[in-house]
Amino acid sequence: MKSIVCVSPDWGIGDGAGMLYHIPGDLKYFKEQTAGHTVIMGRKTLESLPGGKPLPKRRNIVLTRDRRFRRPGIYVCHDLQELQELLAALGEEEPFVIGGGEIYQMLLPFCDSCLVTRVKEKPEIQSTVFFPNLKDLGWKENKKSALQKENGLSYRFTEWVRP
């Protein structure tokens, strides 16, 4: 399992309703990395997507504790065990965890790598949701792209692995 995330300098990821930055180059990267794969997200992240709709060209799994929750084109799981059973039944070995804060936190122990887009500038929006600080947890940054510049922001695509 792999997480993919875009973070501010202090590992902020959102304000609860949306993301902190609008970076088309990062959205393109996200699409390229996850296309054709299974993505796992929390119910709040699903609500933050355009129209609350699943991401096209990917198998979408949503975690919620709401037993009545149903949406077209979405697999629903109510806890970790159900998620593990579903992934096994689907034969899915390399799913992507795509957020948000609660789900990243919950599934980090099952991830062997994380694709982290690191933005250098502080966001204009105050972040209230955070990704675990991988540096503090002893993870190693083993790949990093050249500095990308766009919309007055600078960022790198990085990959982190467990120590």
Ligand SMILES: NC(=O)c1ccc[n+]([C@@H]2O[C@H](COP(=O)([O-])OP(=O)(O)OC[C@H]3O[C@@H](n4cnc5c(N)ncnc54)[C@H](OP(=O)(O)O)[C@@H]3O)[C@@H](O)[C@H]2O)c1
């Ligand atoms: N920067 C990025 O790359 C990135 C990526 C994705 C999201 N985000 C941001 O992250 C924020 C949302 O994150 P969040 O932490 O508030 O919400 P979230 O992780 O997207 O979803 C939380 C919801 O997931 C369900 N859930 C959590 N733990 C569960 C469990 N153990 N079993 C079953 N269901 C479980 C619950 O749904 P119910 O309440 O329905 O029970 C819970 O309310 C937004 O601001 C979004 O824009 C940023």
